[in-house]
Amino acid sequence: MIRYLFFVLTIGLxxxxxxxxxxxxxxxxxxxxxxxxxxxxxxxxxKVLKEHxxxxxxxxxxxxxxxxxxxxxxxxxxxDFFQKYPPREYLRIHQGVPGKEQVYAIxxxxxxxxxxxxxxxxxxxxxxxxxxxxxxxxxxxxxEE
Amino acid sequence: xxxxxxxxxxxxxSLVPSYHSVWVKGRSIHCAEIGDKKKPSVVFVHGSxxxxxxYIDYFLDSALxxxxxxxxxxxxxxxxxxxxxxxxxxxxxxxMIDQAISRTILSSPEKKIIWVGHSYGGTVVARIAMDxxxxxxxxxxxxxxxxxxxxxxxWYNRMGSWGWVRRLLxxxxxxxxxxxxSMSPHLWVMDKLWDQIRAPVxxxxxxxxxxxxxxxxxxxxxxxxxxxxxxxVLEGANHxxxxxxxxxxxxxxxxxxxxxxxxxxx
Numbered sequence: 284m285i286r287y288l289f290f291v292l293t294i295g296l297x298x299x300x301x302x303x304x305x306x307x308x309x310x311x312x313x314x315x316x317x318x319x320x321x322x323x324x325x326x327x328x329x330k331v332l333k334e335h336x337x338x339x340x341x342x343x344x345x346x347x348x349x350x351x352x353x354x355x356x357x358x359x360x361x362x363d364f365f366q367k368y369p370p371r372e373y374l375r376i377h378q379g380v381p382g383k384e385q386v387y388a389i390x391x392x393x394x395x396x397x398x399x400x401x402x403x404x405x406x407x408x409x410x411x412x413x414x415x416x417x418x419x420x421x422x423x424x425x426x427e428e
Numbered sequence: 429x430x431x432x433x434x435x436x437x438x439x440x441x442s443l444v445p446s447y448h449s450v451w452v453k454g455r456s457i458h459c460a461e462i463g464d465k466k467k468p469s470v471v472f473v474h475g476s477x478x479x480x481x482x483y484i485d486y487f488l489d490s491a492l493x494x495x496x497x498x499x500x501x502x503x504x505x506x507x508x509x510x511x512x513x514x515x516x517x518x519x520x521x522x523x524m525i526d527q528a529i530s531r532t533i534l535s536s537p538e539k540k541i542i543w544v545g546h547s548y549g550g551t552v553v554a555r556i557a558m559d560x561x562x563x564x565x566x567x568x569x570x571x572x573x574x575x576x577x578x579x580x581x582x583w584y585n586r587m588g589s590w591g592w593v594r595r596l597l598x599x600x601x602x603x604x605x606x607x608x609x610s611m612s613p614h615l616w617v618m619d620k621l622w623d624q625i626r627a628p629v630x631x632x633x634x635x636x637x638x639x640x641x642x643x644x645x646x647x648x649x650x651x652x653x654x655x656x657x658x659x660x661v662l663e664g665a666n667h668x669x670x671x672x673x674x675x676x677x678x679x680x681x682x683x684x685x686x687x688x689x690x691x692x693x694x
Contacts, residue, residue: 341650349649377635377642377663385578385643389635389663403661405646422646 313386313406316418317378320404324373324392327365333358337407337419344425357423364425368394373402384408386418391428399428429481434460437484445487449508450528453520457528458508459501462487468565468685469539471529472500472670475547476607477600479507482546482670492678495685496542499533501525503549505603512599516610518618522555530563540565540627542684544677546670547571547640548607555618557625564627566684570669570677571633571640575647576615585609622651628687630658630680632673634665658683 316335323331333354340357343349344364352360372393379387385407392400405422409415429437431447438444445460459471460480472483480500486492487500502509504521515521530537542565545553550572557564573579587593588605597605629652633645642661649657660680665673 341646343649349653379641379643383641383643385575385641385646387641387643387646389661401661403646405643422650424646424649 312416313381313383313408313418316406317375317386317388320388320420321373321375321390324390324402325370327370329358329361329365332361332420335406335418335420337421340420341422342424343422345427349424368392368396368398368400371395392425401426401428429479429484434481434484438488441488443493448528448533450532452524452527455504455510455513455515455524456508457501457504457524459499459528459533460487461497461499461533463493463497465497465534467495467497468542468688469497469499469534470542470544470681471525472498473525473543473545473549473553474500474503474506474670475549476503477506477604478503478546478549481507483544485671485674486678489678492681496681499529501529503552505607506600512603514603514606516606518552518555518611518614519559521552522559525552526556526560526563530560537563539563540688542566542568542681542688544568544570544681545572547667548573548604548611550574551611551615551618554625555614557627558618558621559624561624561626564625565688566627567625567629568677568680568684569629569631569633569648570673571637571644571667572631572648573611573640573644574615574618574651575644576612576619578641578643578647579608579615580612581609619651623654625652625655628656628658628684630660630683632660632662632669632676632680634662634667634669634673636664637667639667656687 320335336354336357338354340352341349342352342360373390375388375390377389387405390402392402403424404420406418407421409417443462445462447460449456449458474482480502483500504510504524505514540563543553550569553567557567585605585608589609594602631648633642635642662673
Protein backbone atom coordinates (compact mmCIF):
# COMPACT_ATOMS: atom_id res chain seq x y z
CA MET A 284 0.00 0.00 0.00
CA ILE A 285 2.77 2.46 1.01
CA ARG A 286 4.71 1.56 -2.13
CA TYR A 287 1.59 2.18 -4.24
CA LEU A 288 0.97 5.52 -2.53
CA PHE A 289 4.60 6.52 -3.14
CA PHE A 290 4.22 5.58 -6.83
CA VAL A 291 1.06 7.68 -7.22
CA LEU A 292 2.60 10.67 -5.46
CA THR A 293 5.69 10.46 -7.65
CA ILE A 294 3.56 10.37 -10.79
CA GLY A 295 1.47 13.24 -9.42
CA LEU A 296 4.46 15.40 -8.61
CA UNK A 297 5.93 14.56 -12.02
CA UNK A 298 2.76 15.86 -13.67
CA UNK A 299 2.87 18.98 -11.52
CA UNK A 300 6.47 19.74 -12.54
CA UNK A 301 5.66 19.01 -16.18
CA UNK A 302 2.61 21.26 -16.04
CA UNK A 303 4.64 24.09 -14.53
CA UNK A 304 7.49 23.65 -16.99
CA UNK A 305 5.25 23.61 -20.02
CA UNK A 306 3.49 26.66 -18.56
CA UNK A 307 6.76 28.54 -18.09
CA UNK A 308 7.66 28.01 -21.76
CA UNK A 309 4.72 30.21 -22.61
CA UNK A 310 4.89 32.47 -19.57
CA UNK A 311 7.50 34.61 -21.23
CA UNK A 312 5.36 34.66 -24.38
CA UNK A 313 2.39 36.26 -22.66
CA UNK A 314 4.58 38.72 -20.73
CA UNK A 315 6.42 39.75 -23.91
CA UNK A 316 3.14 40.29 -25.70
CA UNK A 317 1.78 42.38 -22.84
CA UNK A 318 4.91 44.53 -22.90
CA UNK A 319 4.57 45.10 -26.63
CA UNK A 320 0.90 46.00 -26.20
CA UNK A 321 1.91 48.48 -23.53
CA UNK A 322 4.31 50.11 -25.96
CA UNK A 323 1.56 50.32 -28.57
CA UNK A 324 -0.67 52.15 -26.08
CA UNK A 325 2.13 54.41 -24.87
CA UNK A 326 3.03 55.37 -28.43
CA UNK A 327 -0.60 55.56 -29.52
CA UNK A 328 0.25 53.24 -32.39
CA UNK A 329 -2.56 51.24 -33.94
CA LYS A 330 0.00 49.72 -36.31
CA VAL A 331 2.03 48.21 -33.48
CA LEU A 332 -1.16 47.08 -31.79
CA LYS A 333 -2.31 45.38 -35.00
CA GLU A 334 0.40 42.71 -34.65
CA HIS A 335 -1.23 41.55 -31.44
CA UNK A 336 -4.86 41.61 -32.48
CA UNK A 337 -6.67 38.39 -33.25
CA UNK A 338 -8.54 38.05 -36.57
CA UNK A 339 -11.67 39.03 -34.62
CA UNK A 340 -11.66 41.18 -31.52
CA UNK A 341 -14.55 41.98 -29.18
CA UNK A 342 -14.33 45.60 -28.15
CA UNK A 343 -16.40 47.37 -25.55
CA UNK A 344 -15.99 51.12 -25.34
CA UNK A 345 -17.61 52.95 -22.41
CA UNK A 346 -21.33 52.30 -22.10
CA UNK A 347 -21.63 51.22 -25.71
CA UNK A 348 -22.50 47.62 -26.45
CA UNK A 349 -19.79 45.05 -26.92
CA UNK A 350 -19.07 44.70 -30.64
CA UNK A 351 -17.11 42.17 -32.62
CA UNK A 352 -14.57 43.76 -35.00
CA UNK A 353 -12.38 42.27 -37.69
CA UNK A 354 -8.70 42.98 -37.19
CA UNK A 355 -8.87 45.73 -39.83
CA UNK A 356 -11.89 47.36 -38.19
CA UNK A 357 -10.21 47.12 -34.79
CA UNK A 358 -7.14 48.90 -36.14
CA UNK A 359 -9.47 51.63 -37.43
CA UNK A 360 -11.13 51.84 -34.02
CA UNK A 361 -7.77 52.37 -32.30
CA UNK A 362 -6.56 54.84 -34.91
CA ASP A 363 -9.59 56.97 -34.05
CA PHE A 364 -9.19 56.34 -30.35
CA PHE A 365 -5.55 57.42 -30.25
CA GLN A 366 -6.37 60.52 -32.29
CA LYS A 367 -9.17 61.56 -29.96
CA TYR A 368 -7.42 60.51 -26.77
CA PRO A 369 -3.66 60.78 -27.34
CA PRO A 370 -1.62 58.83 -24.80
CA ARG A 371 0.22 60.28 -21.88
CA GLU A 372 0.69 57.17 -19.78
CA TYR A 373 -0.18 53.49 -19.78
CA LEU A 374 0.28 51.61 -16.54
CA ARG A 375 -0.43 47.91 -16.06
CA ILE A 376 -2.18 47.40 -12.72
CA HIS A 377 -3.12 43.72 -12.68
CA GLN A 378 -2.56 40.68 -14.80
CA GLY A 379 -3.46 37.01 -14.79
CA VAL A 380 -1.04 34.12 -14.40
CA PRO A 381 1.50 34.31 -17.24
CA GLY A 382 1.60 31.34 -19.57
CA LYS A 383 -1.98 30.13 -19.13
CA GLU A 384 -4.24 29.54 -22.13
CA GLN A 385 -5.91 32.86 -21.39
CA VAL A 386 -4.25 35.80 -19.68
CA TYR A 387 -5.97 39.03 -18.70
CA ALA A 388 -4.48 42.40 -17.93
CA ILE A 389 -5.91 45.59 -16.48
CA UNK A 390 -4.23 48.92 -17.11
CA UNK A 391 -4.80 52.60 -16.56
CA UNK A 392 -4.55 54.68 -19.71
CA UNK A 393 -4.12 58.39 -19.26
CA UNK A 394 -4.70 60.68 -22.19
CA UNK A 395 -3.24 64.14 -22.76
CA UNK A 396 -6.89 65.19 -23.02
CA UNK A 397 -7.02 64.74 -19.23
CA UNK A 398 -9.11 61.59 -19.47
CA UNK A 399 -8.27 58.48 -17.48
CA UNK A 400 -9.44 55.09 -18.66
CA UNK A 401 -9.36 51.50 -17.50
CA UNK A 402 -8.25 49.07 -20.16
CA UNK A 403 -9.21 45.41 -19.71
CA UNK A 404 -7.72 43.03 -22.18
CA UNK A 405 -7.79 39.29 -22.69
CA UNK A 406 -5.05 37.42 -24.51
CA UNK A 407 -5.55 33.90 -25.76
CA UNK A 408 -2.84 31.48 -26.81
CA UNK A 409 -3.03 30.31 -30.42
CA UNK A 410 -3.56 26.56 -30.45
CA UNK A 411 -2.62 25.69 -34.01
CA UNK A 412 -1.05 26.92 -37.20
CA UNK A 413 2.12 28.95 -37.69
CA UNK A 414 1.35 31.12 -34.70
CA UNK A 415 0.89 28.25 -32.27
CA UNK A 416 1.85 29.39 -28.80
CA UNK A 417 1.63 33.11 -29.61
CA UNK A 418 -0.76 35.33 -27.68
CA UNK A 419 -3.36 37.49 -29.37
CA UNK A 420 -5.85 40.03 -28.06
CA UNK A 421 -9.38 38.60 -28.23
CA UNK A 422 -11.22 41.05 -25.98
CA UNK A 423 -10.57 44.66 -25.15
CA UNK A 424 -12.75 46.83 -22.95
CA UNK A 425 -12.12 50.49 -22.25
CA UNK A 426 -14.09 52.44 -19.70
CA GLU A 427 -13.71 55.92 -18.28
CA GLU A 428 -12.56 56.07 -14.66
CA UNK B 429 -22.71 23.70 10.96
CA UNK B 430 -25.25 21.79 13.05
CA UNK B 431 -28.75 23.08 13.94
CA UNK B 432 -27.61 23.84 17.50
CA UNK B 433 -24.59 25.82 16.27
CA UNK B 434 -26.92 27.74 13.97
CA UNK B 435 -29.29 28.40 16.90
CA UNK B 436 -26.36 29.81 18.87
CA UNK B 437 -25.59 32.06 15.95
CA UNK B 438 -29.10 33.51 16.07
CA UNK B 439 -29.20 33.95 19.87
CA UNK B 440 -30.55 37.40 20.66
CA UNK B 441 -31.79 37.88 17.13
CA SER B 442 -35.44 38.87 16.64
CA LEU B 443 -35.83 36.55 13.66
CA VAL B 444 -34.64 32.97 13.27
CA PRO B 445 -34.57 30.91 10.09
CA SER B 446 -37.12 28.23 9.31
CA TYR B 447 -36.06 25.07 7.50
CA HIS B 448 -37.55 23.13 4.62
CA SER B 449 -36.74 19.81 3.07
CA VAL B 450 -38.41 19.28 -0.26
CA TRP B 451 -38.48 16.00 -2.11
CA VAL B 452 -37.43 16.44 -5.77
CA LYS B 453 -36.44 13.60 -8.12
CA GLY B 454 -35.94 11.14 -5.29
CA ARG B 455 -33.78 13.47 -3.25
CA SER B 456 -34.38 15.79 -0.37
CA ILE B 457 -33.34 19.39 -1.01
CA HIS B 458 -32.83 21.37 2.15
CA CYS B 459 -32.93 25.12 2.56
CA ALA B 460 -33.22 27.79 5.20
CA GLU B 461 -35.58 30.74 4.96
CA ILE B 462 -35.85 34.05 6.78
CA GLY B 463 -37.85 37.25 6.41
CA ASP B 464 -41.15 38.44 5.07
CA LYS B 465 -42.37 36.53 2.00
CA LYS B 466 -44.06 39.66 0.66
CA LYS B 467 -40.66 41.27 0.12
CA PRO B 468 -38.45 40.53 -2.91
CA SER B 469 -37.06 37.00 -2.58
CA VAL B 470 -33.36 36.28 -2.80
CA VAL B 471 -31.97 32.75 -3.06
CA PHE B 472 -28.31 32.16 -2.20
CA VAL B 473 -26.51 29.23 -3.84
CA HIS B 474 -23.15 28.24 -2.39
CA GLY B 475 -19.99 27.10 -4.13
CA SER B 476 -18.16 23.79 -4.18
CA UNK B 477 -17.86 22.66 -1.42
CA UNK B 478 -20.16 24.62 0.85
CA UNK B 479 -23.54 24.72 2.55
CA UNK B 480 -26.43 27.11 3.15
CA UNK B 481 -24.59 28.53 6.19
CA UNK B 482 -22.03 30.14 3.87
CA TYR B 483 -24.55 33.01 3.75
CA ILE B 484 -25.54 32.97 7.40
CA ASP B 485 -24.22 36.50 8.01
CA TYR B 486 -26.66 37.84 5.42
CA PHE B 487 -29.51 36.22 7.41
CA LEU B 488 -28.45 38.26 10.45
CA ASP B 489 -28.28 41.58 8.66
CA SER B 490 -31.14 43.75 9.88
CA ALA B 491 -30.97 46.05 6.85
CA LEU B 492 -31.32 43.09 4.49
CA UNK B 493 -34.11 41.63 6.61
CA UNK B 494 -36.01 44.89 6.30
CA UNK B 495 -35.87 44.73 2.51
CA UNK B 496 -35.62 41.10 1.46
CA UNK B 497 -37.07 37.65 1.98
CA UNK B 498 -34.00 35.38 1.95
CA UNK B 499 -33.43 31.70 1.28
CA UNK B 500 -30.20 29.76 1.26
CA UNK B 501 -30.04 26.28 -0.16
CA UNK B 502 -27.89 23.24 0.53
CA UNK B 503 -26.96 22.14 -2.99
CA UNK B 504 -27.44 18.40 -3.68
CA UNK B 505 -24.57 16.48 -2.11
CA UNK B 506 -23.96 19.04 0.67
CA UNK B 507 -25.39 19.86 4.10
CA UNK B 508 -28.78 18.23 4.53
CA UNK B 509 -29.35 17.64 0.81
CA UNK B 510 -27.93 14.11 0.63
CA UNK B 511 -24.47 14.81 2.01
CA UNK B 512 -21.81 12.85 0.15
CA UNK B 513 -24.00 11.96 -2.83
CA UNK B 514 -23.12 14.29 -5.72
CA UNK B 515 -25.28 15.33 -8.67
CA UNK B 516 -22.95 15.49 -11.64
CA UNK B 517 -25.36 17.09 -14.09
CA UNK B 518 -25.73 20.88 -13.74
CA UNK B 519 -29.07 20.88 -15.57
CA UNK B 520 -30.50 18.28 -13.21
CA UNK B 521 -29.24 20.20 -10.21
CA UNK B 522 -30.77 23.42 -11.59
CA UNK B 523 -34.10 21.62 -11.95
CA MET B 524 -33.97 20.28 -8.39
CA ILE B 525 -33.15 23.62 -6.82
CA ASP B 526 -35.63 25.56 -8.93
CA GLN B 527 -38.41 23.11 -8.14
CA ALA B 528 -37.65 23.04 -4.44
CA ILE B 529 -37.64 26.82 -4.16
CA SER B 530 -40.22 28.03 -6.65
CA ARG B 531 -42.90 25.39 -6.49
CA THR B 532 -42.87 24.49 -2.86
CA ILE B 533 -41.37 27.09 -0.62
CA LEU B 534 -42.47 30.38 -2.13
CA SER B 535 -46.08 31.39 -1.53
CA SER B 536 -46.58 31.97 -5.24
CA PRO B 537 -44.81 29.95 -7.92
CA GLU B 538 -45.06 32.98 -10.22
CA LYS B 539 -42.96 35.12 -7.93
CA LYS B 540 -39.70 36.13 -9.53
CA ILE B 541 -36.50 35.60 -7.60
CA ILE B 542 -33.12 37.29 -7.34
CA TRP B 543 -30.57 34.47 -7.47
CA VAL B 544 -27.11 34.78 -5.96
CA GLY B 545 -24.50 32.22 -6.97
CA HIS B 546 -20.94 31.97 -5.76
CA SER B 547 -18.34 30.02 -7.76
CA TYR B 548 -19.91 26.67 -8.86
CA GLY B 549 -23.15 27.99 -7.37
CA GLY B 550 -22.94 30.73 -10.01
CA THR B 551 -22.77 28.07 -12.71
CA VAL B 552 -25.91 26.44 -11.30
CA VAL B 553 -27.68 29.81 -11.11
CA ALA B 554 -26.77 30.51 -14.74
CA ARG B 555 -28.34 27.19 -15.71
CA ILE B 556 -31.50 27.95 -13.69
CA ALA B 557 -31.74 31.30 -15.48
CA MET B 558 -31.35 29.59 -18.86
CA ASP B 559 -33.91 26.87 -18.21
CA UNK B 560 -36.52 28.87 -16.23
CA UNK B 561 -36.05 32.48 -17.36
CA UNK B 562 -39.65 33.42 -16.55
CA UNK B 563 -38.93 33.05 -12.84
CA UNK B 564 -35.81 35.17 -12.66
CA UNK B 565 -35.84 38.75 -11.39
CA UNK B 566 -32.08 39.20 -11.39
CA UNK B 567 -28.78 37.37 -11.09
CA UNK B 568 -25.91 38.22 -8.81
CA UNK B 569 -22.79 36.34 -9.84
CA UNK B 570 -19.98 36.12 -7.31
CA UNK B 571 -16.89 34.82 -9.11
CA UNK B 572 -18.80 32.21 -11.13
CA UNK B 573 -17.21 29.44 -13.23
CA UNK B 574 -18.64 30.01 -16.70
CA UNK B 575 -16.09 29.71 -19.51
CA UNK B 576 -15.83 26.08 -20.71
CA UNK B 577 -12.37 26.77 -22.14
CA UNK B 578 -11.12 27.54 -18.66
CA UNK B 579 -12.78 24.72 -16.78
CA UNK B 580 -11.30 21.31 -17.24
CA UNK B 581 -10.30 18.69 -14.67
CA UNK B 582 -6.66 18.84 -13.57
CA TRP B 583 -4.59 15.73 -12.89
CA TYR B 584 -5.37 15.90 -9.17
CA ASN B 585 -9.11 16.02 -9.93
CA ARG B 586 -8.80 12.89 -12.04
CA MET B 587 -6.73 11.23 -9.35
CA GLY B 588 -9.42 12.16 -6.82
CA SER B 589 -11.89 10.09 -8.85
CA TRP B 590 -9.85 6.90 -8.55
CA GLY B 591 -11.63 4.37 -6.39
CA TRP B 592 -9.26 4.09 -3.45
CA VAL B 593 -8.25 7.78 -3.45
CA ARG B 594 -11.94 8.65 -3.47
CA ARG B 595 -12.49 6.59 -0.34
CA LEU B 596 -9.76 8.55 1.48
CA LEU B 597 -11.26 11.95 0.70
CA UNK B 598 -13.58 13.74 3.13
CA UNK B 599 -17.15 13.56 1.79
CA UNK B 600 -17.48 17.26 0.95
CA UNK B 601 -14.16 17.20 -0.96
CA UNK B 602 -15.25 14.06 -2.82
CA UNK B 603 -18.55 15.71 -3.90
CA UNK B 604 -16.71 18.85 -4.93
CA UNK B 605 -14.17 16.86 -6.95
CA UNK B 606 -16.91 14.90 -8.71
CA UNK B 607 -18.62 18.16 -9.67
CA UNK B 608 -15.43 19.61 -11.09
CA UNK B 609 -14.50 16.45 -12.98
CA SER B 610 -17.89 16.33 -14.72
CA MET B 611 -18.37 20.09 -15.21
CA SER B 612 -16.78 20.80 -18.61
CA PRO B 613 -19.26 19.06 -20.99
CA HIS B 614 -22.15 20.76 -19.18
CA LEU B 615 -20.53 24.16 -19.65
CA TRP B 616 -20.19 23.43 -23.37
CA VAL B 617 -23.93 22.69 -23.51
CA MET B 618 -24.62 25.94 -21.65
CA ASP B 619 -22.39 27.79 -24.11
CA LYS B 620 -25.30 27.76 -26.59
CA LEU B 621 -27.99 28.80 -24.10
CA TRP B 622 -26.83 32.21 -22.90
CA ASP B 623 -29.36 34.12 -24.98
CA GLN B 624 -32.07 32.61 -22.76
CA ILE B 625 -30.95 34.90 -19.96
CA ARG B 626 -33.12 38.01 -19.98
CA ALA B 627 -32.96 39.20 -16.38
CA PRO B 628 -30.37 41.79 -15.30
CA VAL B 629 -27.00 40.40 -14.30
CA UNK B 630 -24.64 41.91 -11.73
CA UNK B 631 -21.25 40.21 -11.87
CA UNK B 632 -18.62 40.68 -9.16
CA UNK B 633 -15.14 39.25 -9.66
CA UNK B 634 -11.78 39.74 -7.95
CA UNK B 635 -8.64 40.27 -9.98
CA UNK B 636 -6.62 38.04 -7.64
CA UNK B 637 -8.99 35.08 -7.83
CA UNK B 638 -6.79 31.98 -8.06
CA UNK B 639 -9.64 29.45 -8.12
CA UNK B 640 -11.96 30.92 -10.73
CA UNK B 641 -9.70 33.37 -12.53
CA UNK B 642 -10.75 36.83 -13.64
CA UNK B 643 -10.61 35.70 -17.29
CA UNK B 644 -14.14 34.27 -16.84
CA UNK B 645 -15.44 37.85 -16.80
CA UNK B 646 -14.70 38.36 -20.50
CA UNK B 647 -16.70 35.25 -21.37
CA UNK B 648 -19.72 36.41 -19.33
CA UNK B 649 -19.62 39.86 -20.85
CA UNK B 650 -19.49 38.39 -24.35
CA UNK B 651 -22.21 35.82 -23.78
CA UNK B 652 -24.82 37.85 -21.93
CA UNK B 653 -26.25 39.81 -24.84
CA UNK B 654 -29.97 39.80 -24.18
CA UNK B 655 -29.84 41.13 -20.65
CA UNK B 656 -28.28 44.11 -18.95
CA UNK B 657 -24.85 43.28 -17.59
CA UNK B 658 -23.16 45.19 -14.81
CA UNK B 659 -19.57 44.30 -14.00
CA UNK B 660 -18.03 45.12 -10.65
CA VAL B 661 -14.28 44.53 -10.69
CA LEU B 662 -12.74 44.15 -7.27
CA GLU B 663 -9.08 44.88 -7.67
CA GLY B 664 -6.98 42.71 -5.41
CA ALA B 665 -9.94 40.61 -4.20
CA ASN B 666 -9.70 36.83 -3.98
CA HIS B 667 -12.27 34.10 -4.68
CA UNK B 668 -14.10 34.17 -1.35
CA UNK B 669 -16.38 37.09 -2.08
CA UNK B 670 -19.42 36.19 0.08
CA UNK B 671 -17.20 36.65 3.13
CA UNK B 672 -14.40 38.96 1.98
CA UNK B 673 -16.57 41.36 -0.05
CA UNK B 674 -19.76 41.47 1.97
CA UNK B 675 -20.46 45.17 1.31
CA UNK B 676 -20.00 44.76 -2.43
CA UNK B 677 -22.32 41.75 -2.43
CA UNK B 678 -25.03 43.67 -0.59
CA UNK B 679 -24.56 46.57 -3.01
CA UNK B 680 -25.19 44.13 -5.86
CA UNK B 681 -28.40 42.94 -4.22
CA UNK B 682 -29.70 46.46 -3.87
CA UNK B 683 -28.73 47.25 -7.45
CA UNK B 684 -30.92 44.36 -8.62
CA UNK B 685 -33.74 45.22 -6.22
CA UNK B 686 -33.76 48.82 -7.43
CA UNK B 687 -34.08 47.62 -11.00
CA UNK B 688 -37.05 45.56 -9.85
CA UNK B 689 -38.76 48.48 -8.23
CA UNK B 690 -38.29 50.44 -11.45
CA UNK B 691 -40.06 47.70 -13.36
CA UNK B 692 -42.67 46.89 -10.72
CA UNK B 693 -42.66 44.36 -7.95
CA UNK B 694 -41.86 40.71 -8.67
